Amino acid sequence: MDPAPKSPTASEKRRRPRLSIQAVATYLKETPIRSLATLGRSAELAANILRHTVSDTIALRLPLEEVTTQMWKLLKVTALPALLMAVPIGAEVSVQVGGIMNQVGANSLAGAASGLGVVGQGAPMAAGLLMSGAAASAIASDLGARAIREEIEAIRVMGIDPVQRLVVPRFIAMIAIAPMLCIVIVAAGVSAGLVISANVNDVVPGSFWQSFGSFATPTDLAFSVLKSVIFAALVVLIASLRGLEAKGGPKGVANAVNASVVLSVFCIFMTNLMISQLQMMFFPARLA
Numbered sequence: 695m696d697p698a699p700k701s702p703t704a705s706e707k708r709r710r711p712r713l714s715i716q717a718v719a720t721y722l723k724e725t726p727i728r729s730l731a732t733l734g735r736s737a738e739l740a741a742n743i744l745r746h747t748v749s750d751t752i753a754l755r756l757p758l759e760e761v762t763t764q765m766w767k768l769l770k771v772t773a774l775p776a777l778l779m780a781v782p783i784g785a786e787v788s789v790q791v792g793g794i795m796n797q798v799g800a801n802s803l804a805g806a807a808s809g810l811g812v813v814g815q816g817a818p819m820a821a822g823l824l825m826s827g828a829a830a831s832a833i834a835s836d837l838g839a840r841a842i843r844e845e846i847e848a849i850r851v852m853g854i855d856p857v858q859r860l861v862v863p864r865f866i867a868m869i870a871i872a873p874m875l876c877i878v879i880v881a882a883g884v885s886a887g888l889v890i891s892a893n894v895n896d897v898v899p900g901s902f903w904q905s906f907g908s909f910a911t912p913t914d915l916a917f918s919v920l921k922s923v924i925f926a927a928l929v930v931l932i933a934s935l936r937g938l939e940a941k942g943g944p945k946g947v948a949n950a951v952n953a954s955v956v957l958s959v960f961c962i963f964m965t966n967l968m969i970s971q972l973q974m975m976f977f978p979a980r981l982a
Contacts (some may be wrong), residue, residue, distance in 0.1 A: 735939075739857065739861075739931060739934065739935050742857045743861055743862060743930075747862055747866065756862075756863075757863055760863040761866050763863075764863050764866075764867035765867040767832065768864075768868060768871055771829065772871065773874075773875070776820065776824050776875045776882075779879065780816075780820065780879040780883040780886070781882055781883070783812060783883045784808060784812050784883030784885065784890070785887065787808055787812060787887055788808060788886070788890035788891050788895070789890060789894070791807035791811070803905050805887075805888075805897075805902040805903055805904065805905035805906030806905040808883070808884050808887035808888070808891075808906060808910075809906045809907075809909045809914070810909055812880060812883035813918055814910075814914050814918065814970075815966075817876050817883060818876060819962070820879050821875040821879055822921070822962040823962065824875065825872065825875070825929045826925070826962055827955060829868060829929060830929045830933040831933075833864055833930065834950045834954040835947060835950075835951050836937065837934060837937025837938055838947035839947055840937075860934075861934045865930045868926040869926050869927065872923050872925065873922060873923065875922060876922040884906065888902055917969065917973050917977070920969070928958060928961045932961065936950040936951075937950055
């Protein structure tokens, strides 16, 4: 029979950490200050990225070889997952909406559902989540590893701006591949929706494309591409800031990657909500 558990002594009770009112007050006081400081550093980094991008473009000093290399690296980790994500997105929209349309006898509007669902929301969100998951982790881990090896400080000592040398090529590369990912997801998602609608819901392909063209306007596609470009800029900004500020060895790199992915996803959802609201206010959905 196990002996009865011993009650803690007075000294053990004193050694246990206790959550005091002062600790809570300190946390509530310092957290907003640290958050504002992070926003300030993010704004400063964004200004530096834009300044170097514009100045290097005008002076024809962009490292095109580095930009091409970064584009290839980012495409390798996002292109195939984008295609794999697009197919179930289009199929899911067709399956969910097709059942309801069969009940009300509106199968001819299956293309409209794919147009509004895949083009308007599915494609930019899928592209943003891919960039925040795969591309952000790649950027944050690369810059974080350089930071803990003190390569960033060595670059500064040599008189080279690490933002200009390391961040700007990644920024341009991400901006360049974002529309590609969005267009790939749109094409694959709509094609999957067409296949499901034609073979499962008995929708005539001509009717599908007619309703798709009536509801999915070029404005929707333009906003979809615009969203993906804005998401790409946010992902690079957050991942670069976390990577450059990584410290504490491998654990610091892991924390930087985790923070960059989480913050990127949060910012993408909030930005998508704001842009969608502005689109509905100034460009309401209507027949083409």
